[in-house]
């Protein structure tokens with residue numbers, strides 16, 4: 184997959200040289216191209232922002248530099264999605280990340296100041312995407328969140344050891360069960376006996392129960408769309424883990 188990023192702070196994206204994403208880039212699984220918006224500005228001092236018509240606090244990102252950059256890097260017809268990271272966008276979920284991971288290309292536009300001239304969004308952006316209901320200083324960290332989330336779903340990026348298949352928010356929509364590694368006793372705390380039993384059916388059942396309990400207690404909002412049998416719902420009720 185090719186991912187282009189438009190930003191006024193390209194140096195922030197050096198964070199993606201490290202770890203799993205860095206390795207995937209070196210292996211040629213992700214072609215990530217981070218580009219500075221500023222050189223596209225036709226203003227004398229290469230400004231990318233200006234005051235909002237109608238007044239108000241702060242500055243807006245001007246249409247011209249972003250528009251010309253999009254036209255240069257991702258003109259129509261574009262084989263993918265042109266995305267503005269924005270607090271007013273559709274909130275990122277694992278399901279949306281899965282959809283986006285199947286696109287051949289993504290263009291990510293990072294907003295700043297008090298926003299982006301609406302005419303760019305209208306003409307050249309396919310979707311606005313938020314990474315959560317909070318405000319940041321710019322779209323760069325959200326863009327990196329999206330890149331990390333999407334990239335690990337691309338074939339070959341995660342080792343077969345890891346795999347994106349059985350983890351929180353994946354197939355069944357439940358939170359992951361608690362996990363333990365050596366030593367068997369840490370600061371007097373023992374690993375649950377069942378995990379040492381070697382009884383794989385019992386282990387699978389225990390993990391399922393733990394996932395169900397954890398999800399019901401901490402994220403009851405996830406239950407509605409989770410893959411849960413009627414019997415399991417009844418069990419959760421018996422445990423007193425469901426809200427009335």
Ligand code: 4FL
Nearest residue numbers: 269270313314319321325
């Ligand atoms: C973008 C916040 C996406 C959350 C400021 C500029 C933002 C954001 N998701 N805050 N862009």
